Amino acid sequence: MREISFQKALEEAVAEEMRRDPRVILLATDFTGDPIKEFGPARVRFTPISEAVLTGMGLGAAGSGFRPIVNWRMVTFSFVAMDQIVNQASKIRYMFGGQADFPVTYRCSTGGGIGLAAQHSQSPYSMWMHLAGLKIILPSTPADAKGLLKSAIRDNNPVVSFECSRLATATGPVPDGDHLVPLGVAEVKRAGTDVTIVGLAYYVPEALAVAEELAQEGISIEVVDPRTLVPLDVETLRASVRKTGRVVIVDEAPATCSAASEIAALIAEDPETFRCLKASVRRVCALPVPVPYSPTLERAALPNREDIKAAVYEVLKESLRPL
């Protein structure tokens, strides 16, 4: 299998879908690669820096028969398009009684860890999860990035693709051909029996690295990647926790009202899964602070492998303690 970068996998996904379906169009303030060369200036639009209008144009064009891909670039830029995301995109199908489909894909880079400071480092997927009406993908490998983005472009709903900045240059095997990953299907990236680590985006490979280290100590970690936050494959997550009895959820968004919180709640509120817990549910998240610039501060704000390991030891220790 070919090894390509996360970024290259995403570019391939867009190009393949544009070749497959002439209704796929691109709107963005800038592009990686040169899609205009292959697809022409009618379908590939350099836009003014006008996120609100781009976001709404995606909806208007989608409701009129096209399949736009709108690239906000950094997710934090999308905040100036809040009306179009919150009041329009997430509600437009439902409030019109399902009269039309809105197959638009919003792409953005997400997360910190690369020295871009507070306004360019955020992971706000839970804000979008909260809206009820948007699908959300969050890949952690090049193969998933390609397969999920292709599925998102083919999906008949607004889908937000969160693309982790720290993973952009990560490489990995990607299957040849029309590689699709269905939305709403989590994947067990590593099987184990002692502790489940649910990782999001960058923290999937980090969790796998931790699992490898802890295997030397005889600790068997199962790493589960939800891959899609809406719809969330909660059954796969619960099944893993029922098997291991312990769970650590790792993400770089602050824990307050986060995707990690939602996953924790969905695990804990299922009676059968709850009864299998041998320790309380742990979240390993960023501190609730705007992401700072200085590398020492940024490192302190975001979770790291030591934090994940510490949480694993905690849940193991807690489960040995008599009640």
Added chain:
Amino acid sequence: MALDKPQVVQMLRTMILIREFDERAIQLRVAGKIYGAVHPYVGQEAIAVGVCSNLTVSDRVTSTHRGHGHCIAKGADIRRMMAELFGRVDGYCKGKGGSMHIADFAVGMLGANGIVGGGLPIACGAALAAQLEGKGDVTVCFFGDGAAAEGEFHEALNIASVWKLPIVFVCENNQYAANNAVAVQHPGVDIAAHAGAYHMPGVIVDGNDVLEVHTATGEAVVRARRGDGPSLLECKTYRWHFHAMRNTPPAETRASDEILSWKARDPIARLEQHGLERGVLSAAEIGTIRERVKSDLEAAVAFAEQSPFPDPKDLLVDMFAD
């Protein structure tokens, strides 16, 4: 511009239907038969009708919170509109949208919008679709004077002009954004003045004169269809009633002489007079039109009342497409 008799009859009938629909909606709200908010379009009928009389079914429009007139003028079915106001399952949105979210995609009505300025970007997307399709379709974006203070207005005009989108921006300047007069919201009261900054024609018309609105829109639509890009049309008008009604109609805060002077420019009376003077309408025909509107509205209310409420088990249906 001299219209032929069927055009005048059609315009008059649609204007009367729009007015009577909203007067009826107010009565129904007072009587507690319908729910939520009503934003009457009474007084502004010449704009929806004058604009939409230039459009075909494949042309698209976006609307505002005051959207009943645009729906009717674009060809929506008043029975399904009324059922939506009643929150019934036969409404356009199966009772999920209500007055502020009526849409009929089958006739190119892409939806009323509860957010001031929210429809402008969506309209640009519909216009982009039309440009890519290359069939000569246009999009009309209705918005109020209040929306001109929103960022989305400026983003929309800018990108539409840069890309020469086939779109007509129609500002219904009814002198008030919610309850605040246009003069306290904008440094100049002419919204059309913004057109120059975006290198597009900006035209001010008497929004109470359906023929003038029809003619000015016609020119903007032709320009859009031939690929020359957007226009901004500002229609000066006045809403006869309140901004929004949630239970009883709110107290009037506007000067009575201001209201009276605008009512003296009633767009429906003016079209009737025009038709009578030109001999294309008779008093008897006008009476027949009014009777017909009345009976159509009775039928729409009856249809709505007979339609069942949606079943709560369908609450989650329509959120996501398959």
